[in-house]
Amino acid sequence: MTSTSTGPLGDVVLELNEVTIHDDLADNELVHGVSFTLRRGGVVGIVGESGSGKSLTCRAVLGLLPQHIEVSGGTIELLGHNAAALTPKQWTGLRGTSISAVFQDPASYLNPSIRVGKQVQEVLRVKKGQSRAEARRGTLELFEAVHLRDPEAVYRQYPHELSGGMLQRVLIASAIALEPDVLIADEATTALDVTVQAEILDLLASLRARTGLALIVVSHDLAVVAQLCDEVLVMKDGAVLEQGATRDILYAPQHEYSRLLIAEHEQYGLERYLDSPAALPELREEELDYA
Amino acid sequence: MIKTVLKLPSARIALVMLAFIAFITVFGPLLAPYDPLENTAQNLAAPSAAHWFGTDYLGRDVLSRILAGAPLSVASTVLVAGIALVVGAIPGILSVYATAVFEWISLRVVDTFIALPFLVFAVAMTALLGNGMVQAMIAVGLLVSPLFYRVARSATLSVARSQYVEAAVLAGATTGWIVRTHVWSKVLPPIAISLATTLGVGLVVISSLQFLGIGVQPPTPTWGGILASDLGYLPQQPYAPLFPTALILVTVLAFNLLADAIRDAAGESGRSLVGAKAAKANRARRLAASGYSLTPSKEHA
Amino acid sequence: MTASAAVSVRGIATGAIPRTGGGAGHRVRRVLLSIARPISIFVPVFFLGTFFTFLLGALSGRSPAALQLGDAATPEAVAALNQQFGLDRPFFVQYADWLGQLFRGSFGNSWANGVPVATLLGDRAVVSLSVAGLALVIGVIFGFLFGVLAAQFHTRWIDRAITTGTTVFSVLPPFVVGIALIAVFAVGLRWLPAVGFVPIQLGFWPWFSHLILPAVALSFDTVSDVARQLRTGLVSAYRENYVTGAQVRGLGPQRIFFGHVLRNGVGPALSVLGLKFPALLGGAVLIESIFGLSGYGTFAAQSAVTGDVPSVQAVLVISIVLVVVFNLIVNVAHNRLIPSASRGV
């Protein structure tokens, strides 16, 4: 699953061209030009710390920027639509069916007062016009697909009764319910235990392989992104510092900050002890340069 | 904190209004041009140079009655708020630190106070216990105290559960130390807000009791009492209630403004409202400068 | 440990087990808990409230003798009367006796004329409940209307107008509102009667027209408080992540508002409604006095001034029971709408 070799990539589903994002309240630019192209079945990773503009970029792609914050330049093209020209109604039509997202802290993205099954079922009912019984069956199948055991029991639970890993599965189920073309995973595994994080990442990888879902994976952890992505953007303070194939960034980082992200793992992480020199021969030499 | 409050224009306006009310309260009886109890002219006279606010149904000078009634109306309000503060805030803070039994009992007593039909109980209590202003103040003070209890308790609770208090406990701090070092500064702003609000509410309640003739004997001038007598002569003098009403409203409004100012200074709300105009201007300027024009209508955020 | 370990076999692999178990037993427990919690609060409130009420009578030092016999009372006559009313017994015996009486639905006899208090209250309660009930209805309808409008047009001029309006109205004392309404609609425009009450048996409009002004005057406070709380609740609910979640799932604005935001944002407004009910009952005293209604508020005030303790106690007990019942309803509604809020606390 860590393979960066995926089959032949399909047509372009999302294209960002020099997108800038502006905060009208503070009157400053928050994101200074992000460009990337996402093809069907492709994965783009964005790495950066909080405030780097990675989440804002995702929000812009979803058409859900906070009040007073707007796309001020560049273009976002989602499945042939120019995002800037979309009306709120068109956005509502696109979200869920063409593009969807999951976030950090899954509990807060579900309504605390409604049973989780009902919230997923609602999507199928409203957007696909399914009957209650059909939607319920569909929801249970989705729960099965995201490897929730005992979907019937989960269906009846309130969000506060489920663990973080299960909630994230529920959210993923609701996000893929309408078989969107693009799924954004914005720090989707950050709050989870490492073992659960691995399961969710495995799930995303298998969804991509099975359905041709295109992914945008956002994380502060380069290693998480490296596991899934073909292309990586390294962002800091609203600017893209470095962009390219994952392999290039890992083995030949150009920017100081990318080196810091790598050093975090090599000097103060697991890599320090992992004696698998065969896996990364070049890395050992490069290490000397970062110090 | 106080400096921040004073920087707000609304707080300054409130303080000017309160200074005016305080002045009337202290010097009102001395300034009254006539004896508030004496029949000085014809009944129900219209406002004139001699009687600025006119006269009432017994020919008494209304201005003099309003000025003379100020201490009984305003000072008793201050005392009501004071009683409520002491009776409410101290158990409120203690309920977090004292035994579970005290906590349970105090919570239930407060629930009961809240459930009691406020004005009926205040009237009953005042009248049954001797129908004096002191009884009225104690009754109203007790019945308003739950506000302070709740505010003090919730502020203390949120502090008590905080990590910095746990850090202090781990450094060997006693409860007293925690209250002095960490709790006070968090509990004072919400209490100040409640105090300002209560001063406004208290005046309304005290005036209401006076309106009903509870707690005062008839000839004594009070703002509420003046209103009650005005009610009977509305067809003759429809403007008469305006004078005492204006004073009551100014006082209540000033206290509410002050409460809001403290709330803003404590830094919780209002920023996005203030900023909306600036944001609009910034956006217009940016769009004009860049020539980049798009009109994506925004969804409700 | 053992039970949950058994259930959570493979839990780590597939994240399957609901943490709280499941099934019918669980649901029954949840329902029981949602009823038990409010009861555990309101039963003590009822007993404490009645206790305070009785204590007030005892502390007042008033006696039927002072009321019926006047200054000319001989000590023997006073003692006889006290014995007749049971006032010569210890405090707690009297209290227990009085409570027992209450549970049998009796409020005792008036000290002023010996008539059962229940009889005296009967007609007056109709007046008061009509006014308070109508005020409650007005408060809920307009409070929700304004609150929803303000939240929907957050930071726009409608919001600002409503916010300013409700702030001003909440500051206006009820007697000022009452006087102003009479001055404008009764004295000035002559649209509605200024004072008095007509039973509904004499026709709906005569009854209703006499109620409108007092009920409106009484409702001002409720309207503005409900509107403000609802606005705050809705605005903060709109900021919650689950709204973003629903948007991302492709749900439209209407569905998000009615299905998700309203449900969670209504909490503070419901709580304030529970708190407002005692104020509505209490405000009746003032409103009845302004509008010349002979309701239980004026009855309580008169009885208190003359020292007719059983009558005052009866009014207070009825109010407490109404408040407790109303709050129980509000509480259950709250728990049904926002089940997550009922855990903890």
Add this chain to the structure above:
Amino acid sequence: MPEITETGERAPALAVAGLNVDFGRGRSRKRVIDEVSFEIAPGEAVGVIGETGSGKSTIARSVLGLVRPAAGSSVRVAGREVTGLSARELRAHRRTGLVQYVFQDPQRSLDQDLTVGHSVAEPLLLQGVLGRAEIRDAVRREFEEVQLDPALAGRFPAELSGGQRQRVAIARALITKPRLLILDEPVSALDSANRVKILELLARLRSSQVALLFISHDLGSVAGVTERTLVLYRGQLVESGATAQIVNAPEHPYTRLLVGSAPTLSAGSIDRVRRNELRDELHPAG
């Protein structure tokens, strides 16, 4: 029989023996820590890793006296038994500052209304031994120790960055010259740049006499700082050993799953099939 205990400098910084902790009462009683025993030598850095709810924070809270362990448990800090102390004794023990604790989120563990200098000084103020000037000097020294500009002491937490705030929290913990420093997820709330700096700072602390107990769900950050690691799984200590050995040759299935799940830059992490096998091994039968 007189008990012979090592005290002072040579005693283990922390000796936990047969620690049991139960939560709840009656039928809902649940054992959350089950027979945990370990020692930390003076100056040694030991990591505790485990998933949410594995009991790692409960161990820390037992050591700190915030949780009462079951009877028969023993927790010795610098040779002194701390279970069963009365409230007064516990407060006196805490004032010595032999054990200190650093929270996950410095934003919440510092009082927003106190200057950070005041927060750092609080443990010394509570001891009440030193005078004002001496405390001020100590605060300045401690700021330098954690590589913070002493001029920042007059600022409020809101005026500092997340990394600076965590340094302040560490300075507050170090000011009493503790023998044992417990860190509960000290870098989880920080971004990469600050994470590296705090880990650097902790690695440097190892050369001093203070022993570290580093609690985290993230094997990666623990591995960078500690020489020994304990693996906690559902309240039990399932594996312990040199960190290098845990990472390279994990034995217990859970440890293997943990190592295999940790995101690494190298392609060397085990694949999904292996992970699923391990899960089945960990929880045999469905």
